[in-house]
Amino acid sequence: MDNRNKEKENLEELAESLVYKGKNVWETVKEKEKEKIFALGEEYKDFLDKSKTEREAVREIVRAARERGFLNLKEVRDSNQLKPGTGFFDVYRDKAVILGVMGISELSRGIRLVGSHLDSPRLDLKPQPLYEKCDLALFKTHYYGGIKKYQWTAIPLALHGIVVLQDGRKIEVVIGEDGDDPVFTITDLLPHLAGEQNKRRLSEAIKGEELNVLVGSIPLKGEGYKEKVKLAVLERLHRTYGITEEDFISAELEMVPAGNARDIGFDRGLIGAYGQDDRICVFASLKAVFDIGIPEKTAFALFVDKEEIGSVGNTGMQSKILEETLQHLMEITEQEASIYKLLSCSQALSADVNAAVDPTWEDVMDKLNAAKLGYGVCLTKYTGARGKVDASDAHAEYVAEIRSLFNRNGIIWQTGELGKVDQGGGGTIAKYLANLNMEVIDCGMPLLSMHAPFEVSSKGDLYMGYKGFKAFLMDS
Numbered sequence: 197m198d199n200r201n202k203e204k205e206n207l208e209e210l211a212e213s214l215v216y217k218g219k220n221v222w223e224t225v226k227e228k229e230k231e232k233i234f235a236l237g238e239e240y241k242d243f244l245d246k247s248k249t250e251r252e253a254v255r256e257i258v259r260a261a262r263e264r265g266f267l268n269l270k271e272v273r274d275s276n277q278l279k280p281g282t283g284f285f286d287v288y289r290d291k292a293v294i295l296g297v298m299g300i301s302e303l304s305r306g307i308r309l310v311g312s313h314l315d316s317p318r319l320d321l322k323p324q325p326l327y328e329k330c331d332l333a334l335f336k337t338h339y340y341g342g343i344k345k346y347q348w349t350a351i352p353l354a355l356h357g358i359v360v361l362q363d364g365r366k367i368e369v370v371i372g373e374d375g376d377d378p379v380f381t382i383t384d385l386l387p388h389l390a391g392e393q394n395k396r397r398l399s400e401a402i403k404g405e406e407l408n409v410l411v412g413s414i415p416l417k418g419e420g421y422k423e424k425v426k427l428a429v430l431e432r433l434h435r436t437y438g439i440t441e442e443d444f445i446s447a448e449l450e451m452v453p454a455g456n457a458r459d460i461g462f463d464r465g466l467i468g469a470y471g472q473d474d475r476i477c478v479f480a481s482l483k484a485v486f487d488i489g490i491p492e493k494t495a496f497a498l499f500v501d502k503e504e505i506g507s508v509g510n511t512g513m514q515s516k517i518l519e520e521t522l523q524h525l526m527e528i529t530e531q532e533a534s535i536y537k538l539l540s541c542s543q544a545l546s547a548d549v550n551a552a553v554d555p556t557w558e559d560v561m562d563k564l565n566a567a568k569l570g571y572g573v574c575l576t577k578y579t580g581a582r583g584k585v586d587a588s589d590a591h592a593e594y595v596a597e598i599r600s601l602f603n604r605n606g607i608i609w610q611t612g613e614l615g616k617v618d619q620g621g622g623g624t625i626a627k628y629l630a631n632l633n634m635e636v637i638d639c640g641m642p643l644l645s646m647h648a649p650f651e652v653s654s655k656g657d658l659y660m661g662y663k664g665f666k667a668f669l670m671d672s
């Protein structure tokens with residue numbers, strides 16, 4: 197009997213030292229740290245509420261940077277004050293922004309960069325959106341990014357964006373967020389009459405051309421024009437914003453879920469909100485770059501647009517904005533090294549969300565390799581689909597470096613894969629950072645209901661992501 201107990205004990209010890217086990221943030225951190233986790237959650241929700249579009253996020257990032265004394269690169273050049281610890285930023289077309297803090301070592305020794313994306317799936321208005329049918333006024337939309345279209349019906353939507361007039365003036369629009377504001381909505385068929393619709397495949401339950409948003413119902417009084425509800429909407433828009441129907445053509449108006457970020461659960465451990473892919477990483481890396489003091493290497497937080505549609509366009513990661521900002525910096529610091537040499541001795545985290553195991557849909561995951569809510573920031577060695585196609589597969593050497601960094605700094609982390617092999621997959625900006633010859637690995641927080649109008653994250657994971665990004669940016 198004694199012997200057997202002893203054996204059992206030995207096995208436990210052996211397992212303790214050999215078996216890999218993830219840690220639950222809530223079970224691991226002390227009470228003091230829990231307070232910090234909840235405080236960070238409050239700040240994050242506030243950031244989400246102010247940053248529902250890529251333009252709003254850029255504005256919020258620049259506002260926060262200015263508050264902390266960051267200068268735009270032109271001001272840095274003019275004032276000649278680029279020294280270790282100087283914070284700077286570079287904005288591209290109000291949709292992408294690069295923030296940095298000068299390090300102690302020369303730029304040519306490489307940089308540290310955390311890159312995330314500001315855009316989220318949504319419904320964009322078409323260039324000619326407004327029409328009248330059945331005495332109701334509606335907007336036609338063209339969805340942006342990968343959505344399950346049926347999720348966007350029968351919920352309150354808000355309209356965010358800009359209209360640019362012919363003379364270049366920009367009219368900003370936000371309708372549906374204040375308690376007094378009206379909201380908009382996409383109607384769905386009542387179950388009583390959905391017999392035919394119910395036979396459709398789920399992916400076609402609502403088709404793209406059926407994502408039409410209800411925007412008006414009261415006709416103008418008078419004669420001489422048939423579509424009086426549409427005209428009433430135009431008349432009101434003209435009265436409020438001074439715009440006409442043609443102005444929609446030079447507008448970027450987005451329908452997003454209306455309402456603020458909320459706590460989820462009796463214990464308030466989770467956050468539910470629109471746009472957490474990828475603004476959870478945006479917020480965590482922004483906060484991190486503000487809190488690093490004077491880093492060894494020059495530290496960057498890069499925020500790009502268009503990730504959800506392939507990182508295309510001149511504000512996406514496939515554009516040359518990072519190279520341009522680095523070129524500017526080289527000129528200001530009068531350094532002559534090539535930016536590609538600099539990039540090839542640089543390290544990056546592609547900060548993007550991963551899928552968490554959903555208790556109702558466990559089957560799509562290989563649970564041995566799936567991320568879980570509450571188990572910390574997630575390292576994803578590779579993304580891609582059908583045999584890692586299109587993945588930037590991080591090198592084992594680099595994974596070891598990051599793992600060691602996180603362990604040294606008490607950061608709770610886990611690994612994840614985007615679902616079972618052959619189940620599906622996806623990509624991030626990692627491969628475009630890798631194209632610049634940087635070391636890069638995907639690192640971000642897991643979500644439930646990713647790309648849905650209401651995504652779910654863990655406050656514990658957010659906190660570990662923030663700590664992880666900060667440790668990474670401060671590392672030499």
Ligand code: MN
Nearest residue numbers: 473474548549
């Ligand atoms: Mn993403």
Ligand code: MN
Nearest residue numbers: 473474504647
């Ligand atoms: Mn996404």
